Amino acid sequence: MQFTSSSIGRKILMAITGQAMVLFAVVHLLGNSxxxxxxxxGINAYAEHLHxxxxxxxxxxxxxxxxxxxxxxxxxxxxxxxxxxxxPQEYAVKSTQKAxxxxxxxxxxxxxxxxxxxxxxxxxxxxxxxxxxxxxSNLVPLHDMMVPNxxxxxxxxxKNFFVSFIYAGAMVALFLHLSHGIxxxxxxxxxxxxxxxxxxxxxxxxxxxxxxxxxxxxPLTIFAGILKG
Amino acid sequence: MSDxxxxxxxxxxxxxxxxxxxxxxxxxxxxxxxxxxxxLEMLDCVNEDxxxxxxxxxxxxxxxxxxxxxxxxxxxxGAAHGGQERTTVCQLHMRKFKDGDTIYIEPWxxxxxxxxxxxxxDRSALDKIIQSGGYTSCHTGGVADGNAILIPKAVADEAxxxxxxxxxxxxxxxxxxGAAMLFTGAKxxxxxxxxxxxxxxxxxxxxxxxTMTECGFGNCTNHYECMAACPKGIxxxxxxxxxxEFLKAQFx
Ligand code: HEM
Ligand code: SF4
Ligand code: FES
Numbered sequence: 001m002q003f004t005s006s007s008i009g010r011k012i013l014m015a016i017t018g019q020a021m022v023l024f025a026v027v028h029l030l031g032n033s034x035x036x037x038x039x040x041x042g043i044n045a046y047a048e049h050l051h052x053x054x055x056x057x058x059x060x061x062x063x064x065x066x067x068x069x070x071x072x073x074x075x076x077x078x079x080x081x082x083x084x085x086x087x088p089q090e091y092a093v094k095s096t097q098k099a100x101x102x103x104x105x106x107x108x109x110x111x112x113x114x115x116x117x118x119x120x121x122x123x124x125x126x127x128x129x130x131x132x133x134x135x136x137s138n139l140v141p142l143h144d145m146m147v148p149n150x151x152x153x154x155x156x157x158x159k160n161f162f163v164s165f166i167y168a169g170a171m172v173a174l175f176l177h178l179s180h181g182i183x184x185x186x187x188x189x190x191x192x193x194x195x196x197x198x199x200x201x202x203x204x205x206x207x208x209x210x211x212x213x214x215x216x217x218x219p220l221t222i223f224a225g226i227l228k229g
Numbered sequence: 230m231s232d233x234x235x236x237x238x239x240x241x242x243x244x245x246x247x248x249x250x251x252x253x254x255x256x257x258x259x260x261x262x263x264x265x266x267x268x269l270e271m272l273d274c275v276n277e278d279x280x281x282x283x284x285x286x287x288x289x290x291x292x293x294x295x296x297x298x299x300x301x302x303x304x305x306x307g308a309a310h311g312g313q314e315r316t317t318v319c320q321l322h323m324r325k326f327k328d329g330d331t332i333y334i335e336p337w338x339x340x341x342x343x344x345x346x347x348x349x350x351d352r353s354a355l356d357k358i359i360q361s362g363g364y365t366s367c368h369t370g371g372v373a374d375g376n377a378i379l380i381p382k383a384v385a386d387e388a389x390x391x392x393x394x395x396x397x398x399x400x401x402x403x404x405x406x407g408a409a410m411l412f413t414g415a416k417x418x419x420x421x422x423x424x425x426x427x428x429x430x431x432x433x434x435x436x437x438x439x440t441m442t443e444c445g446f447g448n449c450t451n452h453y454e455c456m457a458a459c460p461k462g463i464x465x466x467x468x469x470x471x472x473x474e475f476l477k478a479q480f481x
Contacts, residue, residue: 007449103451
């Protein structure tokens with residue numbers, strides 16, 4: 001049987017693409033945290049550093065990420081549809097013992113993340129949500145050159161309650177998705193046993209919590225006026 | 230008998246004449262039940278009353294009544310085998326209930342387990358999984374030859390833990406996706422761990438998981454409900470081991 005039509009094979013593809021996105025999320029957060037000033041020049045310098053890479057590398061990276069997201073969404077929807085029919089009729093009494101809110105709602109938290117992804121790219125990558133604060137059209141000096149004002153764009157965005165709210169809400173979805181997803185990755189890859197699994201579940205939830213706290217701090221501190229432009 | 234307090238219980242039981250009948254819940258009263266009755270003996274009492282009243286008895290699967298054959302199969306108040314840890318329905322006793330309780334009794338519900346009648350479902354899909362690879366075809370010799378193959382105790386113990394599976398299907402019934410990963414994982418692991426089974430390990434895991442999908446079982450999403458439902462305490466580490474075997478088999 002083809003890997004991509006088998007039950008475990010598709011699960012493995014979901015797990016690898018999911019975990020690749022987790023790695024991306026960790027690196028993305030580390031980069032974004034330059035907004036708090038630990039890098040000389042802040043997030044503007046970090047953004048400039050990324051954009052000064054050769055175009056083929058940037059586009060290649062974006063294409064790989066896009067492919068990863070597509071594979072994850074494709075099999076996520078396919079497996080969920082198959083599984084919905086796995087128990088044709090629900091039991092009269094619902095008595096769930098081990099499943100969690102997070103594990104039962106992966107498709108919904110995942111869908112929220114997909115919607116958020118579109119919004120987030122439109123907001124900060126394509127910069128079409130608030131064109132007047134778009135970084136690409138507002139250059140500021142950095143060292144001895146003029147660079148896009150990413151800091152200004154982010155701060156202007158998160159001063160708005162609804163924008164901050166959307167980001168914070170999406171991060172709740174991310175926390176739920178990953179509190180199940182990270183440990184699920186290890187189980188699906190077969191990298192867990194009865195002794196390691198309880199630890200993996202705890203650490204996975206902690207990593208999900210860390211990502212949640214790290215990401216929400218940015219809109220939160222800006223909206224509260226602690227982090228200023 | 231006089232010093233035995235008895236209980237009266239309300240049973241809400243799934244009744245279905247055949248696979249094509251839509252089925253519905255019926256309410257019955259179980260009278261004169263003592264705490265020493267097993268759950269199946271309690272149903273025997275109800276069935277006797279039904280027969281005396283010229284009604285159809287409740288049809289349910291059972292055989293050994295000592296927790297080893299895997300025939301008994303009921304969802305009791307939403308939990309497979311009644312939800313008591315490591316207990317089959319036949320080993321569940323009425324002391325777990327109290328006078329006046331209302332108990333819902335349903336059949337295993339899964340796409341791959343069509344209902345035959347009332348609480349009996351067709352579990353032959355599990356046999357199909359076994360037929361597609363749950364065996365070894367190499368000559369293993371007589372008893373003495375078996376003892377000549379040295380197997381470290383830890384490995385033998387692990388294989389025995391997997392071999393505890395009695396094929397009842399509670400894992401499928403407990404899984405929201407109707408997946409058979411715990412059953413198949415236990416069978417794949419039990420053989421893959423031992424030298425006699427290693428030779429065919431990659432063919433086995435590919436074929437058994439393929440049959441699993443063909444029979445209409447769902448895919449695992451790691452809820453671990455199967456492990457909570459299993460009367461033999463089969464651990465989901467055997468699903469992880471099967472996933473590992475599956476990955477290995479891609480390169481074999
Ligand atoms: C873009 C929209 C997304 C959708 C529609 C989606 C949907 C799903 C679904 C249905 C599952 C399977 C649930 C299960 O088997 O338990 C899953 C698993 C997973 N997801 Fe997502 N997800 C999305 C985004 C993400 C993102 C952004 C990340 C990481 C930052 C992520 C990480 C994971 C991980 C690690 C798993 C566990 C893999 C496994 O099943 O073993 N997902 N996702
Ligand atoms: S793994 Fe447990 S629940 Fe599943 S068939 Fe075997 S004994 Fe029954
Ligand atoms: S009747 Fe044999 S295990 Fe219950």
